[in-house]
Amino acid sequence: MPAIRYELIKTCKQSGARLGRIHTPHGSFETPVFMPVGTQATVKGMSPDELKEIDAHIILSNTYHLFLRPGSELVRDAGGLHGFMNWDRSILTDSGGFQVFSLSDLRDITEEGVTFRSHIDGSKKFMSPEISIKTQNDLGADIIMAFDECAPYPCDFDYARKSMEMTTRWAKRCKQAHARPEDQALFGIVQGSVYPELRKESAKQITDLDFPGYAVGGLSVGEPGEVMKEMLEITVPLLPADKPRYLMGVGSPDYLIEGVIRGIDMFDCVLPTRIGRNGTVFTSSGRIIVRDAKYARDFSPMDPECDCYACRNFTRAYIRHLFKTGEILGLRLATWHNLRFLINLMSDIRQAIREDRLLDFRKEFFTRFGYPL
Ligand SMILES: N#Cc1ccc(CCNc2nc3cc4nc(N)[nH]c(=O)c4cc3[nH]2)cc1
Numbered sequence: 001m002p003a004i005r006y007e008l009i010k011t012c013k014q015s016g017a018r019l020g021r022i023h024t025p026h027g028s029f030e031t032p033v034f035m036p037v038g039t040q041a042t043v044k045g046m047s048p049d050e051l052k053e054i055d056a057h058i059i060l061s062n063t064y065h066l067f068l069r070p071g072s073e074l075v076r077d078a079g080g081l082h083g084f085m086n087w088d089r090s091i092l093t094d095s096g097g098f099q100v101f102s103l104s105d106l107r108d109i110t111e112e113g114v115t116f117r118s119h120i121d122g123s124k125k126f127m128s129p130e131i132s133i134k135t136q137n138d139l140g141a142d143i144i145m146a147f148d149e150c151a152p153y154p155c156d157f158d159y160a161r162k163s164m165e166m167t168t169r170w171a172k173r174c175k176q177a178h179a180r181p182e183d184q185a186l187f188g189i190v191q192g193s194v195y196p197e198l199r200k201e202s203a204k205q206i207t208d209l210d211f212p213g214y215a216v217g218g219l220s221v222g223e224p225g226e227v228m229k230e231m232l233e234i235t236v237p238l239l240p241a242d243k244p245r246y247l248m249g250v251g252s253p254d255y256l257i258e259g260v261i262r263g264i265d266m267f268d269c270v271l272p273t274r275i276g277r278n279g280t281v282f283t284s285s286g287r288i289i290v291r292d293a294k295y296a297r298d299f300s301p302m303d304p305e306c307d308c309y310a311c312r313n314f315t316r317a318y319i320r321h322l323f324k325t326g327e328i329l330g331l332r333l334a335t336w337h338n339l340r341f342l343i344n345l346m347s348d349i350r351q352a353i354r355e356d357r358l359l360d361f362r363k364e365f366f367t368r369f370g371y372p373l
């Protein structure tokens with residue numbers, strides 16, 4: 001009995017996008033879905049009850065951070081991530097590959113694994129496919145990710161090829177090391193940088209290993225948006241239609257819509273929570289920097305069309321005041337709203353798929369939000 005089951009409900013006649021449902025040991029949820037990021041076993045500024053209030057059904061946490069602090073054995077002994085953070089819905093953990101490359105320095109990558117210095121205290125650490133999987137087995141997430149190398153952008157073809165082939169060898173080692181495939185679904189990750197031939201090869205090599213779901217990695221790393229879309233158009237059709245497809249690190253409204261149109265079911269990104277903490281919020285007519293002086297006497301909600309707690313109870317003037325005075329509630333309300341905005345966007349996208357009008361929805365949304373068509 002596999003740990004998760006993907007149910008394909010409908011394909012949009014206008015765009016080819018999919019409406020689905022993923023069933024996990026901690027509940028099921030509709031797709032396409034946006035996953036709030038809770039890097040260190042907490043979505044910054046949000047309690048589990050508040051995440052449920054905004055209708056979040058799956059959150060992401062990071063192996064790299066929890067491996068360094070507090071350590072996966074402590075989390076295991078606390079009842080895994082679900083017990084430790086008291087979240088009884090679904091969790092996905094990233095494998096640490098990307099974070100090692102993006103957060104720590106003094107790295108040494110070998111076939112065996114990666115030696116790096118902790119970004120916390122500079123101490124020398126080592127992570128391998130086996131250590132990543134053992135850590136994720138301890139953390140107990142419903143969906144875990146293969147330990148991969150996310151090639152830097154840009155990189156030359158030869159580096160990308162060598163890196164992609166090592167990621168495939170590492171993926172095999174992850175499958176072998178995985179202790180509980182019936183409880184935790186291990187997703188493979190397709191690499192290949194921005195080279196079509198390598199993307200096709202990686203998709204074949206990774207899908208030949210037969211995982212319960214697949215991620216498109218190596219994107220949202222600084223490449224032009226057009227290149228990301230091209231890589232999706234090449235890669236996604238090579239992934240099995242009866243398994244979830246997850247685009248890692250993507251979360252701006254335009255690329256959520258573009259990714260769904262190209263067959264992606266799952267997304268995660270720190271964008272809504274990170275820019276929220278800096279006072280930038282989404283509204284139906286584009287982003288606003290709510291801490292700007294122009295909102296000092298603006299007694300309207302952040303987004304008049306939003307149903308969230310922050311927009312129903314507070315004004316831009318008040319939230320600007322909270323940011324200007326460094327009050328924690330400001331960060332929380334902006335985070336709360338940005339997450340609810342993206343969760344509502346995914347709900348609108350799912351409804352557009354049901355009604356076979358996702359391309360029309362894109363046009364309407366891009367026009368109102370101020371994106372170029
Ligand atoms: N604010 C903000 C903000 C900060 C960073 C980003 C880029 C996130 N992009 C990204 N995350 C990723 C995670 C990943 N994890 C793994 N294991 N492998 C990847 O190739 C990978 C690729 C990614 N690309 C986007 C927005």
Ligand SMILES: [Zn+2]
Pocket residue numbers: 302303306307308309310311312336337338340341
């Ligand atoms: Zn709101």
